[in-house]
Amino acid sequence: MSEGPLMRNLRTIRGRAYPRLIGSTREPSWFFFDVVLPLFTIAGYAYVYRFLEADAEFIGYVVLGGAMTAFWLNILWSMASQLYWEKEIGNLSLYLMAPTSRMSILGGMAVGGLVETTIQAAATVVVGVIAFDVIFSLGSPVTLLVVFVVTMIALYGMGMMFASLYLLLGREAYHLSSLMMEPVYFATGFYFPVRSLGRWAAAGASIIPITLGLDAMRQLIFPVGADDAFLSVNTEIAVLCVLCVVFMVLARYALRYMEHLGKTTGRLTLRWQ
Amino acid sequence: MQHAVETQSLTRVFRPKKKREGKVVTALDSVDLRIDRGELFGILGPNGAGKTTILKILSTLLLPTSGKAYVAGFDVAKNLLEVRKRINMVSGGEISGYGLLTVRENLWMFSQFYGLKSKEAHQRIDVLLEKFGLRDKDKEKVRTLSTGQRQKMNVIRGFVTNPEIIFLDEPTLGLDVNAARTVREFVVDWIREDSSRTVLLTTHYMMEADELCNRIAIIDDGKILACDTPHNLKKLVRMNSTLTLSVGGLKDINDFSSIPGIDNFSSAKDAGGNETTLRFILEDESAVSDIVSTVLGKGSKILSLQKTEPTLEDVFIKLVGRGLE
Numbered sequence: 001m002s003e004g005p006l007m008r009n010l011r012t013i014r015g016r017a018y019p020r021l022i023g024s025t026r027e028p029s030w031f032f033f034d035v036v037l038p039l040f041t042i043a044g045y046a047y048v049y050r051f052l053e054a055d056a057e058f059i060g061y062v063v064l065g066g067a068m069t070a071f072w073l074n075i076l077w078s079m080a081s082q083l084y085w086e087k088e089i090g091n092l093s094l095y096l097m098a099p100t101s102r103m104s105i106l107g108g109m110a111v112g113g114l115v116e117t118t119i120q121a122a123a124t125v126v127v128g129v130i131a132f133d134v135i136f137s138l139g140s141p142v143t144l145l146v147v148f149v150v151t152m153i154a155l156y157g158m159g160m161m162f163a164s165l166y167l168l169l170g171r172e173a174y175h176l177s178s179l180m181m182e183p184v185y186f187a188t189g190f191y192f193p194v195r196s197l198g199r200w201a202a203a204g205a206s207i208i209p210i211t212l213g214l215d216a217m218r219q220l221i222f223p224v225g226a227d228d229a230f231l232s233v234n235t236e237i238a239v240l241c242v243l244c245v246v247f248m249v250l251a252r253y254a255l256r257y258m259e260h261l262g263k264t265t266g267r268l269t270l271r272w273q
Numbered sequence: 274m275q276h277a278v279e280t281q282s283l284t285r286v287f288r289p290k291k292k293r294e295g296k297v298v299t300a301l302d303s304v305d306l307r308i309d310r311g312e313l314f315g316i317l318g319p320n321g322a323g324k325t326t327i328l329k330i331l332s333t334l335l336l337p338t339s340g341k342a343y344v345a346g347f348d349v350a351k352n353l354l355e356v357r358k359r360i361n362m363v364s365g366g367e368i369s370g371y372g373l374l375t376v377r378e379n380l381w382m383f384s385q386f387y388g389l390k391s392k393e394a395h396q397r398i399d400v401l402l403e404k405f406g407l408r409d410k411d412k413e414k415v416r417t418l419s420t421g422q423r424q425k426m427n428v429i430r431g432f433v434t435n436p437e438i439i440f441l442d443e444p445t446l447g448l449d450v451n452a453a454r455t456v457r458e459f460v461v462d463w464i465r466e467d468s469s470r471t472v473l474l475t476t477h478y479m480m481e482a483d484e485l486c487n488r489i490a491i492i493d494d495g496k497i498l499a500c501d502t503p504h505n506l507k508k509l510v511r512m513n514s515t516l517t518l519s520v521g522g523l524k525d526i527n528d529f530s531s532i533p534g535i536d537n538f539s540s541a542k543d544a545g546g547n548e549t550t551l552r553f554i555l556e557d558e559s560a561v562s563d564i565v566s567t568v569l570g571k572g573s574k575i576l577s578l579q580k581t582e583p584t585l586e587d588v589f590i591k592l593v594g595r596g597l598e
Contacts, residue, residue: 008388015385018378019371026373090369094430097332098386099357105386263336266287266329 009104016108017115024116034070034120039127042066045191046132056135057222058192063128064221065190067121068214071155072184074117076177079159082109083167083258096262102255106163110156137223143233144220150240151213157247158209164254168261184208193218193228202230209243212236275346277438277471278308278331283340285326285495300326302495303340308488310437311468313460315486316475317585319593323495324475325364328440331473332362345437358387360438363431365424365446372416376407376426379415380433387434394433401429404459421452428456432463438471445481457485479585489585491592498592503585510536510583510591514555519576520568523549528567534560539586539596548576554583554591 024030045062083106086092095105128134138144166173187205188194194202194211205211216236219226231239261267283304289295301323308314316324329335330342333353341348347355370379377398384394402408405425415423424447431439441460445453464470476482482489483503490500499506513536526540526549534557541550553564568575590596 003388003390008386011385011388015382018382019374022378023371023373090364090367093334094362094369094383095386096334097357097360097362098383099354100386100388263334265290266285266335 005101008099009101012098012100012104013108013111016105017112018108020109020112020116024119030120031123035123035127038066038069038124039131041069042124042128043131055224057218057224059132060134060136060222061193061218062191063125063132063134064217065192065214066128067124068210069185069190070117070121070124071114071152072188072190072208072210073181074113075155075159075162076181079109079113079156080162080166080177081173082106083163084170084173087167096259102259103160103252106160106251106255109163110160113159114152114156136221138221140220143237144217147213147216147220147233147237147240150237150244151209151216154209154240154243154247155213157244157251160251161247161254164251164258167258187211189214193230195228195230199230206230206239207243209240209247212240212243216240275310276307276343277310277312277345278306278314278473279341279343280304280306280327280331281341283327283330283342284338285323285330285335286338300495301330301337304492304495304497306490306497306500308471308473310471311464312487313464313472313474313485315482315489316473316492317477317479317482317489317589318475318492319477322492324477324492325442326495327492328362328442328473328475331356332360332440333357359436360440361431361434361436362440362442363428363444365443365448367424367427369427369430370415370423372414375412375414376402376418377411379426380430383430384433389434397433397435398429401433405429405455421448424448425452425455428459432459437469438473441472441474443476444474445476445478453481457481461485479589483585491589493593499588506585506588507583510554510587513583513587513591514558515581515583515587516553516555516561516564517577517579517581518551518553518564518568519578520549520551521547521574521576523551523568523573524571526551528571529553529564532560532563532567533557534563537590537594539590541596552586552590552596554587 042062046059049058049062083092086095095102166176169176187197187201188208188211189197189205194205194215197205202211212231215230216233219229219233283301284299285301287298287300289297304323304327316327318324326335330337331344331349333349333356336350343349344356345359349356374382377395380398381391381394398411402411405428407422407425407429410418410422415426418426428444431441445456448456460472460474464472474485486503488500488502489506491498491506499509529535529538529551534555536554536556538551538553542548543550553560555561565575565578586596
């Protein structure tokens with residue numbers, strides 16, 4: 001019937017990523033909703049910085065931050081609530097019954113969401129750069145790639161952990177997403193250097209991987225970025241690597257706990273509960 | 274020989290989170306089943322009898338409160354992966370899949386969770402789409418399908434992984450006559466093709482169970498009341514006569530149970546509520562005159578009266594004391 005567990009899990013990731021990947025091509029309206037509309041927020045901050053005659057880099061910070069918000073929105077509204085939504089449409093029991101790792105199913109959701117959102121974020125950066133004459137000075141593309149990759153692994157690991165927790169919370173989970181949206185926009189420094197919040201606040205906000213990821217990317221992309229940095233790039237990469245491990249382990253634990261609870265109480269495969 | 278499915282004193286109790294939120298429900302009460310490979314086994318019972326709970330335990334979605342369940346010789350509580358590799362399940366009224374994907378893409382996606390190579394998956398999808406008359410729909414988005422077409426797609430989803438044992442939970446629920454027939458014919462052909470395959474079907478359609486199943490277990494309130502071939506089950510009421518009456522304007526059925534010579538009976542009103550069908554299992558045919566007198570005594574009108582061959586419904590009425598519907 002099939003090959004070993006490795007191939008089965010790789011195929012699971014590919015299979016579950018597919019709806020996300022194909023979804024964006026079938027709904028062209030994403031360009032308007034996910035690229036054009038966020039530009040208004042970016043433009044708002046950009047004009048404030050221009051009015052204040054701030055350094056040109058600040059407008060670059062805003063464009064980069066605006067692009068990265070797409071990932072946070074994807075985590076909150078898509079990744080975290082995905083299992084709950086799958087339960088509502090009847091897919092969850094089919095996933096739980098399949099002879100594959102649940103982490104692979106969540107991994108497939110993450111890969112699909114990541115690729116889809118990266119395309120959106122890249123489009124935002126391109127349009128933002130053209131619209132606001134942002135100048136990048138990329139010294140080390142490899143380091144930038146490493147920062148992006150570890151940030152995304154940690155962030156989507158967090159999303160995978162949220163997915164199980166949201167499932168336990170049921171419909172209340174949507175309130176949690178609303179609760180986390182604006183404060184995280186502020187605390188992670190999407191539109192300004194997070195160091196401005198003070199060392200302790202920035203350290204607290206670093207639990208959200210985008211905080212350190214953005215800070216490191218700014219240092220690598222903009223000439224004066226290092227002046228506004230919270231920590232050195234190497235330190236931020238190291239902390240992000242730790243977050244990757246922590247969130248992946250917690251995601252696995254939460255998923256096992258959720259599945260065990262579901263099998264014990266019988267509630268997770270029933271809709272409307 | 275190893276059984277395809279075996280349960281030993283399988284019990285499942287659902288407890289409310291908080292005491293005031295509801296009562297404790299015993300969905301399964303010491304259920305013992307043995308299903309051989311190659312069998313098309315039916316579980317027949319009304320809504321809430323425990324049919325779906327059995328399937329959820331066997332498909333590793335639910336843990337038993339006590340007792341044991343084995344699928345292909347593997348303990349469903351301990352050897353999850355081994356069980357899952359060998360099974361699949363289809364539920365009636367299922368709305369799984371993604372509306373944005375086409376029929377073929379949805380089926381392919383689910384096949385990937387079982388590790389099928391894409392080429393092999395597409396070949397199987399082609400064959401099954403052809404058998405279910407959905408060949409021309411394979412590139413259509415699922416959200417454009419009718420309910421019947423979507424249910425057929427779900428049945429294909431269950432069979433595309435070529436499981437050793439498939440659980441069909443009311444697979445024809447809500448389907449029109451033709452679509453239901455297609456599903457039933459397919460299930461019969463599928464099990465005939467390979468004697469190692471097993472189907473466990475739950476249904477509350479008597480005719481479906483009678484037509485398809487080698488053996489049937491009748492379940493009510495979480496207990497197996499009888500388990501045998503349809504032929505042998507009908508023998509339970511063969512010594513009795515069965516009388517069916519259509520009655521107009523019947524207000525109550527209070528006095529029938531006290532008529533001597535009636536073993537058991539059921540009543541069902543039509544959609545308009547004007548006509549009642551009464552089905553009596555008689556120990557003594559002399560009870561007919563008393564039944565007729567009682568009906569007329571209530572001011573009701575007998576529209577038809579018929580003595581019939583025993584069916585599974587009569588077996589159910591005899592065992593449970595009421596009809597299925």
